[in-house]
Amino acid sequence: MALSLSARLPSCSSSVFEKAHKLTTQPPILPFPSNLAACGCTLLPASMGVARRRRQVVGAVEEQHNQTSVLAPKQSPSYSSSKLVLVIGASGGVGQLVVASLLSRNIKTRLLLRDPSKAISLFGLQDENTLEVREGDTRNQNDLDPTIFDGVTHIICCTGTTAFPSKRWDGDNTPERVDWEGIRNLVLALPPTLERLVLVSSIGVTKYNVLPWRAGRLTDGPYTSYDLNTLLKATAGKRRAVILSQGDKLVGEVSRLVVAEACIQALDLECTKRKIYEINSVEGDGPGSDPEKWRELFESAETN
Template identity: 30%
Template sequence: MNHPDTVPGGVLVIGATGSVGRLVVAAAARHGLAVRALARDVGRAGRLLPGTEIVHGDLEDPETLARAVHGVGAVVFTHGAHNAGAYERVDYGGVANVLRALDGRALRIALMTSINVTRDDNGAYQDLLDWKRRSERLVRASGHPYTIVRPGWFDAAGPGDRRLVLAQGDRRSGAVDRAQVAEVLVRSLLTATAAGKTFELFAEAGPAPRDWAGLFADVLADVSGAVDAAQDSGTLPLAREPESLRADLDRLRAS
């Protein structure tokens, strides 16, 4: 079945009060999914997301996440740190802590990272993108069915750019609308052909997709057991990665 009617238990959105996260909440509800939003500030989240179930939790505190993940059938990650000193703790650590809170229970994952995560010429953004790539490696090692979406530049797509391009190899650039990213993240949970795949996401002139199963089917699947995506370059060798990351990978593979 390529388009189930729902995700049993509903969807937990991480980063739900952010610009993409709020659109993910709306898209999931539009598709009839039960939505739960993780928030440190429950009152603020309730004002931004009226009618949505809000659960308190802090991505930097694993003990606060068990209730958030309890019973859900999918997790969508759209979070990101707001300052350079927190990329390891939030962009990477948040994924690590949620996976730990799942305690081996299987569910569906959609992770938003960014284009250029495999490049080593990102200047001031290098540390951020390296930690985002490391979060991808955690998801691949976790054994959960997943889709990893690497969006292009936000706020630069034209009004007629509705055709979605799912590229691989992290070799090109382009723009995409935040609402398109949200729709792809949610659709990936509902479409079997999206599982086990990583791709860059761009929008070009043309009509919006109608055959989602076919769109995802054209993307190469990641190699089972590999920590990097299909067609990724060999930058950021695992042997040179931090000891903490390699320990996290070993822990996930053993769970």
């Protein structure tokens, strides 16, 4: 499976739809807010069985018992506590793993959920100083109150729905409403103080007139309705090696754990700022949660 990571927000006033139309089937509409000029957006269009047409970024891989796991106590460094990461789409397959990995790193996290009650069933009772939960729906611009972004330094967006008609479309949960209008509303609401935005999308969406256009498949999970302890034990089996590329060329599969770790690594790596990457995971040893190995992977993708 492939995953595309883009860390780019234009340094000049541009159109959010001019930048996003390659990732969706919708035309440009609104201007890109100028308050994003200094913000680095990392976009990780992941290869997913459900063609998620939106900007997003990738996730959490940790080595434990010779497998990739969300939590790896033996190699977890002392992570900075200065971040406040807002995770949107935290109840989804990738989002759950992103949150679990952030909590395992002692990074303060805030969730934006349509149904806040899901937070307890997914992540258990957490100290409010560690995990905050806000109610909101990116499909409704009025839900994106400025207070949601108070103190937020980084955002990881993992929202999405199925690309083709399914029961998941019930309740106005279509790609146009979720992956197009929702992302537009989010971008327009972002504060100028934001340091990095990571958005996860699907590979292949820029190749709407080139075969093969169908996005790849996400493996592992989703772990819906599992508690935090279960998420922290999730493993990617043998698919720990990571392949990164640019230009929407990859075709294949990607582990949700790998996507989650890529998202978290992209928060800090300067080389991923204002970039788009695709990502696959294959059998073999991967970078785990080693920032230097991830940096080498991202930089190598740019030179290939």
